[in-house]
Amino acid sequence: MRTILAADNREILRQYAASRVLVAFDYDGTLAPIVDDPTCAPMRRVTRTLLNELCLRYPCAVISGRGRRDVSAYLGSLPIFAVVGNHGMEPGADLGRARRLVQRWRAHLSARLADHSGVLVEDKQLSLSIHYRRASRKRRSLAAIHDAVAALPSARIIAGKYVVNLLPEGASHKGLALQRLRRRAHCDTAIYVGDDETDEDVFGHPSPWPLLGIRVGRSRTTRAAYYIRDQEQIDVLLRALLACRRATRPMMKGKHA
Numbered sequence: 001m002r003t004i005l006a007a008d009n010r011e012i013l014r015q016y017a018a019s020r021v022l023v024a025f026d027y028d029g030t031l032a033p034i035v036d037d038p039t040c041a042p043m044r045r046v047t048r049t050l051l052n053e054l055c056l057r058y059p060c061a062v063i064s065g066r067g068r069r070d071v072s073a074y075l076g077s078l079p080i081f082a083v084v085g086n087h088g089m090e091p092g093a094d095l096g097r098a099r100r101l102v103q104r105w106r107a108h109l110s111a112r113l114a115d116h117s118g119v120l121v122e123d124k125q126l127s128l129s130i131h132y133r134r135a136s137r138k139r140r141s142l143a144a145i146h147d148a149v150a151a152l153p154s155a156r157i158i159a160g161k162y163v164v165n166l167l168p169e170g171a172s173h174k175g176l177a178l179q180r181l182r183r184r185a186h187c188d189t190a191i192y193v194g195d196d197e198t199d200e201d202v203f204g205h206p207s208p209w210p211l212l213g214i215r216v217g218r219s220r221t222t223r224a225a226y227y228i229r230d231q232e233q234i235d236v237l238l239r240a241l242l243a244c245r246r247a248t249r250p251m252m253k254g255k256h257a
Contacts, residue, residue: 004226017244022187027064027071029195033231050238055079057245059185063174067124086126088177098126098168112148116141133162160196175205
């Protein structure tokens with residue numbers, strides 16, 4: 001992997017900025033720091049300010065594992081072109097099957113994991129996230145989670161940073177969501193920044209159009225070609241993208257769509 005912020009790689013950013021490019025981000029661990037309490041994960045003030053300006057110069061999207069209403073609440077009045085939730089599933093059509101599956105999964109997991117202190121099952125209606133960051137015995141808790149999810153029907157299991165995500169098999173994912181948004185924004189290229197395993201659905205998804213994949217944190221297994229050192233460097237990346245377009249006229253404000 002190569003750091004996108006190195007002097008000899010900044011030309012890559014300039015080339016994408018000069019194109020009709022959609023700029024998309026994951027939320028947790030990318031725009032906002034990872035926190036112990038997943039119900040309280042605001043962006044830093046400086047990140048919000050930079051992102052607001054970025055949205056005036058590029059069509060920007062957020063594609064999050066959170067529910068769409070949840071992540072939209074954190075974004076507030078920012079002029080985001082589009083917000084996608086539940087790992088690329090939301091908004092979407094024919095989601096009744098996913099909701100029914102998640103209801104059954106939650107009942108099963110609540111019973112199986114009730115004795116594991118610090119394990120939280122987050123119900124996002126169309127998917128589940130099982131957090132164990134607060135568990136005092138993390139290995140034991142993770143083993144119990146794997147045992148519990150192994151018996152679930154039609155579940156796609158994606159590991160994360162002290163979290164196990166459960167999605168319906170065959171459901172839309174972040175890579176497909178980015179493709180839809182790029183077409184809707186009439187863009188020829190895309191930049192995507194993410195930090196977790198669910199973002200590999202973007203980095204590794206076959207694409208007939210140029211995609212600049214940037215991972216937060218270096219990884220030996222990622223399919224992203226570039227990285228930034230850590231979440232705090234998102235502000236440096238936003239400033240670099242802004243510098244590429246400050247000579248251009250601001251775009252019209254968008255809204256959550």
